[in-house]
Amino acid sequence: MTKTNVEETIHLLTQLVSIPSPSGNTNEVITYVEKYLKELGVETKRNRKGGLIATLHGADNENHRMLTAHVDTLGAIVKEIKPSGRLKLDLIGGFTYNSIEGEYCQIETSSGKKFTGTILMHQTSVHVYKDASKAERNQANMEVRIDEVVHNAEDVRKLGIEVGDFVSFDPRVQVTESGFIKSRHLDDKASVAILLQLIKQVKAENITLPYTTHFLISNNEEIGYGGNSNITPETVEYLAVDMGAMGDGQSTDEYTVSICVKDASGPYHYEFRKNLVKIAEENEIGYKLDIYPYYGSDASAAIRSGHDIVHGLIGPGIDSSHAYERTHQSSIENTANLLYHYVQSKMVL
Known part of the structure; x- marks a missing residue:
């Protein structure tokens, strides 16, 4: 990820956190994301719950991927x-x-x-x-x-x-000279910004993805069911891009991408997790494996709703989750780099 891309992602992040969007009242921020994607020429549609789905068609249209990040907040x-x-x-x-x-x-x-x-x-x-x-x-x-x-x-x-x-x-967003981003609602608007920048990069570099890939910007994750629908029957891999939780006993930090092993819903798919680690190591991307004891994601909501998918969870490390949060630009960069290489990789199954 170039310096320009990191700067653009952080600028986009500051725009997103400044748009009020508590769960149940997310139309304004969804409209902002929708306009951003349409200006890139990306195909989008809204689901009945008010979330947004963007699709990039790939070489293989029989096996799909879905990546999700949620734009609703506390x-x-x-x-x-x-x-x-x-x-x-x-x-x-x-x-x-x-x-x-x-x-x-x-x-x-x-x-x-x-x-x-x-x-x-x-x-x-x-x-x-x-x-x-x-x-x-x-x-x-x-x-x-x-x-x-x-x-x-x-x-x-x-x-x-x-x-x-x-x-x-009030998000009270600040970006420091030392590279920290302090704000409410980094969960999960940091990851939304990363996904939007990823889509922009794929389009700008004229990359043909190996599989048709959907990006779900969900809008009810904080209340438990944001990403549990509109998953195509062809979807094999479902990757939630959310935050990595920090605290006593945790491996996650503010400088690497966190790859979740298990949360309150149980373990994430083992082979998928190992493949994400392999991609990170092959591309010298800083990462940490971690367990989030009191946590659920769009991916776990999708599994609970009965979808036959391989599910995973990654995200930038966020300090003081569900309060006045903080992360560092290096965590944004590592998360973005892992996603960039992941969407161009072969599936585990």
Whole structure:
């Protein structure tokens, strides 16, 4: 992957994370991806769930590949308008309330109006609440302070805000001189950017892929079923491109591509995993093998839904997953290089 390609991928990543797209409200970001691909002359279609499928026809049209990355993110939804004029939230996706305390957010009404706010503990002021540091960060205590003049629930409803409105979190994306990318929603918009850049590179280099290859930009992964449909009967290999989770006992780091051995759904296909390792080693690509104990992917969702496929999972290493995340450009580069060589390789079966 050239320096220019890395820079383009990171620029694309910053664009993607800046588009609000909590699971259930992803049309804006899907439209952005759709426009990007159409400008490359790539065939696309939407499924009924609102995801996007791009197809590059290959030399072999009897055996297909599918690669997927998800564009939906963590977020929240308005559960209750409190008498004080603040909002109570219900979370979308698997994360903790403490990871969003103090975060700026956006509330989008069903009519499309957008308002800003801040997610806070009800007992935030240490000058008023003795238990400010000890109170539990949960649905009962956390609330949104809207940046509008409101004194009660009626004032909030006059703005057009209602139960069921989506709440997205400010990504606060930054790219440092040392090569780090800090942002919310690197899970999984980093991988979406990598796949889009891969498609662009294949088109620019006029590469004929060995197999017809589909790219599913799924939009419900964070709630468990994003990539479980629209898999052609000819699909043999299904590769989810998601994040590598970091923490105590993990091998994954922010500098290599993580190849998943097993997650909460069980082991990934052994021969497929070994082939990915072989491709990485043959092309001197930095990688780590790892197990993610509390994790599921589009590929595991596809397996659970009954598809007869070979499934795998790779992705850049992401620190502090489902919070304020971080990765490094070298992890982006290693993931992209593995995918570039993978889509031009022979299948394991």
